[in-house]
Amino acid sequence: MEESKPSILSVILAYLVVYIVWGSTFFFIEEALRSFSPFVLGSIRFLIAGPLLMGYCALKGYKLFNKEDVKQAIFVGFLLLFVDMACIIWSEQYISSGIVSILSAATAIWFVLLDKPKWKENFSSIPTLLGLFFGFAGVIMLFAEQIFANTVAEETKSQNITAMGVLVMGTIGWTIGSLWSKYSQKGKTTNKKKALNVMVKTAWQMLTAGVAFTLVALFNGEYSRFDYKAVHLADWGALLYLVTMGSILAFSSYIWLLQVRPATEVSTYAYVNPIVALLLVHFFTDHEVTILQIMGLCVVLVSVLLMNWNLYKDSRTIRAIRYRKKLKRLKHMAPKSSVPRIVEVAEFQRKELSKAEKKKLKEKEKQQSQE
Known part of the structure; x- marks a missing residue:
């Protein structure tokens, strides 16, 4: 029996969620940081989102445990959802969520540089090499804006540059985790009946991140200083948004789209997310969106397009x-x-x-x- 084709409206709504909600999470992290310290925010977010997603998977009847898959999910979750997200949250204490979203979009640079099995293909492709050049140029533009800013105090300038450097390290962690997840499965004869559903794996990744954030927040004293009574209602709302919309709804929509639409088409969210983030920064925060930031965004997005050109053209x-x-x-x-x-x-x-x-x-x- 042939599966019913998803309605155009369902596909459009799913794309709107992936495009807008994921793009807005940068803004809502910055909002939540008014009341939450970085590791407490990550701890609460993922300790709620992980069990919620796991509960949903249980209701769907998915298998919840497989030793091999859970081990992999823990490692990948540590790199993708703890290391990268910790860098994002910590960085947003000092720099605008718009700049964070642009630097996050430049992750494609590290995929090209660190994907060793594809070096021959990548470094023999002119569009990919041009993409690398533009990608680094866009990142340098953002760093240069902070380095040569005359209206910013030296201490603030130093903090901003450090935050951007930490963020770049986070994107490298995301890349390593993604590549390890990709290649660790190759050559293995996995029994599909025993393999866990991708949503179950993600629930384990969220739980891993939640535990890691909690341990750090306990050891560095963030939880001992945390007063839930001092949290503004709007910031509880931002946290709730990150849990339900950012971690659950957007991810579910993304997985569903991968099943019904071509992967290259779904990957276009990488072009829209930073634009959404920058618009929210411009209209709803005190941060100034400069011409150099907009130029940096354009250069980075062109670089992402060029680095993915071989996929798109086919x-x-x-x-x-x-x-x-x-x-x-x-x-x-x-x-x-x-x-x-x-x-x-x-x-x-x-x-x-x-x-x-x-x-x-x-x-x-x-x-x-x-x-």
Whole structure:
């Protein structure tokens, strides 16, 4: 029995959640930091989100434990959701959430530099090399703005540069965790019946991050200084938003989109998130969004596009556009009497090819989402 195709409205709503909600989490972290210290914020967020997601998975009937998968989830969760997120939260004490979102978008640089099995492919591609150049240029622009700012005190300037450096280290941690997760599964013969669903793995990752944040908050004294009565109602709201919308809804929408849409299309959230973050900073905070920051954002987004160019040029959407252009030229070249036959044959071939490609892509994306 063939699965029902998701409605266009469902897909649009899921994209809006991934685009807007994930982009807004940078802003809401900055808001929550008015009342919460960095590690207490991460602790509460993930200790609530992890069990909630695990409970949802239990209700869905997913298998919750597999020793091998849980070990991997703990390691990946430590790097992705603790190291990277700790760097993001800590950095937002000193720099605007807009700058944080731009530097986070530049993570693609480290994927190119640290993905050793793909070095030959990456460093022989002109678009990828150009992307690397633009990526570093965008990051340097943001650092240069802080270094040469005349209106900022030296101590503040030093704090800002340190925060940006810490954030870059966090993005490297995210990259290492992602690459380890990707390659650790290769060569292993995994029993699909025993393998955990990707949402269960993420719940374990959130729990790992929650425990790590809690341990640090206990040892560095943040919890001993934390007074829940002093937390503003708006900041409780920001925390609730991060738990429900940022960690649960946005992630679920992202996983669902990977199952029903091409992965290259879903990855476009990386271009929208920093724009959303920068707009929220401009309209709802006291931080100034400078021309240099906007230029840095544009340069970084161009770099991300170039570094992913080889993926995009072979995507189903681009192939369909090329096909239509080719068919249009063919129709103009052929005699009028033969045009209907050309269209008929071409449409038949396209439908058959599309069916085969859809089946192949669905199987591939399903496999990727389970890894």
